[in-house]
Amino acid sequence: MPSAKQSYRELFIDLGSSTDVPALFHCTTGKDGTGWAAAALLTLLGVPEQTVYDDFLRSNGYILPAYQKFIDKFVVAGGEPSIPQDLLGVKAAYLKASFDEMHTKYGTIETYFADGLGIDEAGQ
Numbered sequence: 001m002p003s004a005k006q007s008y009r010e011l012f013i014d015l016g017s018s019t020d021v022p023a024l025f026h027c028t029t030g031k032d033g034t035g036w037a038a039a040a041l042l043t044l045l046g047v048p049e050q051t052v053y054d055d056f057l058r059s060n061g062y063i064l065p066a067y068q069k070f071i072d073k074f075v076v077a078g079g080e081p082s083i084p085q086d087l088l089g090v091k092a093a094y095l096k097a098s099f100d101e102m103h104t105k106y107g108t109i110e111t112y113f114a115d116g117l118g119i120d121e122a123g124q
Helices: 002-015 033-044 049-057 060-066 068-076 082-088 092-106 109-116
Strands: none
Touching: 002 033, 033 049, 033 092, 033 109, 049 092, 060 068, 060 082, 068 082, 092 109
């Protein structure tokens, strides 16, 4: 979506500014938008793929416990336990789908930043 591309562009340009560090970024639950932003940035910086996935999956250890009382209420009310975990947690398949889409549209992470987000080598 154009609005998402613009938001990611602004985020990455801001993160590249030496005057705006340290920096914190997040989204509503801290996993989808934040997860892609962190994964894309780490990949651009050359972090090994397995490390990027491990970092992404680490979110479950923080997010799911934070929502545990709501998950428990949902299950007690008859809800399927996997539903809130699938919605609130993360899976490697979610990140893989993001990378697959990026590779299909842009080929490489560098092209995603350059052509998809319009960020040049100077970070502008």
